[in-house]
Amino acid sequence: MSRWAGRLLTIGMALGIGSTAFVPVPVPPADQAALGEWLFFDPILSRSRTISCASCHQPAFAFADTSAVSRGERGRLGKRNTPSAMNVRLQANFFWDGRATTLEEQALLPIANPLEMDLPLGQAVQRLNHSRLYRVSFERVFGEAPTQQNLARALAAFERTLETNQSPLDEWRLSDNDAAVSDAAKRGFALFEGKARCVQCHFGPDFNSAEFRNIGLYDGQALIDSGRAALTKKSVDVGKFKVGPLRNVALTAPYMHNGMFKTLGQVLDFYNDPSKVVPNALNRDPLLAKPLGLTKQEKQDLESFLLTLTDKRFLIRNPPATLSR
Structure with a gap:
């Protein structure tokens, strides 16, 4: 059982029903992050006491x-794909449209959202x-009773602990271990930083940026989520979504704000020529105005690189996925 899942006691095995229930250890936590971990896994924060933050952030x-x-x-369906809650400490904004600018603000919004946990914050x-x-x-x-403010602080403190920096890529680039990753x-x-132009949007320690980009997933017809524009009401933001981190990306399928791609191979096929997938996209970013011209081998090499961003703690339990489209 993982360090995080230690907050869940599997009682279904004994009852033969395969369910889980939250059972806090009887000793109160000593710091904000430990308290936030309790809260993250506890369905007490949902209306019916059946859904926790970890129900969607697994x-x-x-x-x-x-x-x-x-x-x-x-059973209400959300409107956008659930992003990873890992590697958020350095992010400047949260949610696909950037509606929250602090982790504390982000932590409370799903609790009150009718499509998510549906519990008014006062309750x-x-x-x-x-x-x-x-x-x-x-x-x-905190030296005080629970409030909205310290609830947010506790959840945010736990999320800040979910950082990963021990991937094969880190061992190769930071520890100078040339054998840590494959030749592919x-x-x-090299393609990520060159021909594929990925680095223009995905850079830094978590391979993301503070920008919002329109990669061509809005056509105003079949694909009608206008992204950041729904928040800002600015025409320049139509079709723009947050550029998310790529660490552990091999584990977070399906991809994009609407989860339309099931594999990394499909994502790379899209970026290679977005117009083939969404031919009538509005305001697509100039970076994607022309096909990248990647060969099949080059796309496979790019996928091999993306697999090296998976932290070693996951590789123990989840070996890298096979290349597939």
Whole structure:
């Protein structure tokens, strides 16, 4: 059982029903991150007490989901794909449209969202205050009873611990171990920084940026999510979405804001020539105005490189996926 999943006690095996239930250890946590971990895995923050943050941000999949869009309270489908909750410490904005600019702000929005946990924040805080264990825990950690503010601080503190920096790529580039990655991955890295132009949007320690880009997934007809424009009401933002981190990307399928691509191979096919997939896209970024002209081998090399971004803690349990389209 993983460090994170240690907050879940599998009782279904004993009952023969294959379900799980949250059972906090009886000793109150000593710091904000530990308290946030309790809260992240506890369904107390959903209306029916059946959904937790971890229901959609699953540890085994780099704290992302395996569905195109996640199901919330009463089986309601969300509107966008669940992004990974890992490697968020350095991010400047959150959600696909950037509606939150701090982790604390981000942490509270899914709780109150009717399509997700559907619990008004006032009721969430009231529940925590009615729990002797949580009252003691918040008093120990914050010196006060649960509030919206310290609930957000605790959840954000836990999310800040979900950093990964021990991938094969890190061993190759930072520890100068030339054998850490394959020759195909090395060729893929050169393509990532060169011909494929990925580095123009995905760079830095987490391979992302603070920008919003329109990669051509909005045509105003079949594909109608206008992205950041729905928030800003600016025509220049039509079709733009957040450039997310690529660490552990091999674990977070399906891809894009709507989960339309099931494999990394499909993602690379799209970027190679977006007009073949969405021919009538509006305001596509100039970077993608022309096909990249990648060969089949080059796309395979790029995928090999992307697999090297998977942290070693996941490689133990989940060997790299086979190259597939």
